[in-house]
Amino acid sequence: MATQNKRTTTKLFGRGVSYGTSGQWNSYWLLFLRLVMGWWFFSSGLSKIVEYGVLYDAHGWMMFGTEGTIVYPITAWFAANAVWLPNLLIPWGQLLIGLGLIVGCLTRLAAANGAVLMFFFYFGNAEWGNGFVNGDLFGLLLFLTIIVFAAGRVWGIDAYLEGTNYVKNRPKLRYILG
Known part of the structure; x- marks a missing residue:
């Protein structure tokens, strides 16, 4: 297998930037990520579903764990009015996001939903006990990386789907694939 070495040239803060990339290593890294x-x-x-089943309850975290954070108005509203939605979306959302990423199907959509969850987990951290730079921030950044680089096109179902006539005739679908 031949390795393609390409140079990417762009402007960053008004200055020209150029760096080399290796298609093969980029692909391995995106697949691994x-x-x-x-x-x-x-x-x-899966662990939440197995441990709690339909009894998973995010009410305490949403009402008290996020108090004093920028997401508190949103989480407090859900805790008071529609707690069933986060109770459903957190465990099942995590399961489906993970499955989508593993098989590379609807990868950008899955990663975008993962980024939304990580946004709430990161900004809902009331005490910042682990500092501002923590695992939740890295999770958010990695989901954004998966979105930007369309990681589902590397050994994923999305690569197959994007080659179908259905997707070719509806190019906007590529925004949720890859």
């Missing part, structure tokens, strides 16, 4: 993030969320969601 997608699988690790997928396993992280799949196993997290």
Whole structure:
């Protein structure tokens, strides 16, 4: 297999920037990143479902764990009015996000939903006990990386789906694939 070395040239803060990339190593890294993030969320969601079943309850975290944070108005509203939605979306959402990433299907959509959850987990951290730079921030950044680089196109179902006539005739679908 031949390795393609390409140079990417762009402007960053008004100055020209150029760096070399290796298509083969980028592909391996994106696949690895997608699988690790997928396993992280799949196993997290599965453990919640196995441990709590339909009794998973995020009410305490949403009402009291996020108090004083920028997401508190949103989480407090859900805790008071529609707690069933986060109770459903957190474990099952994590499970489906992880599964989507592992098989590379609807990868950008899955990663975008993972980024939303990580946004709430990160900004809902009331005490910042582990500092501002923590695992939740890295999870958010890695989900954004998966979105930007369309990691589902590397050994994923999305690569197959994007080659179908259905997707070719509806190019906007590519925004949730890859």
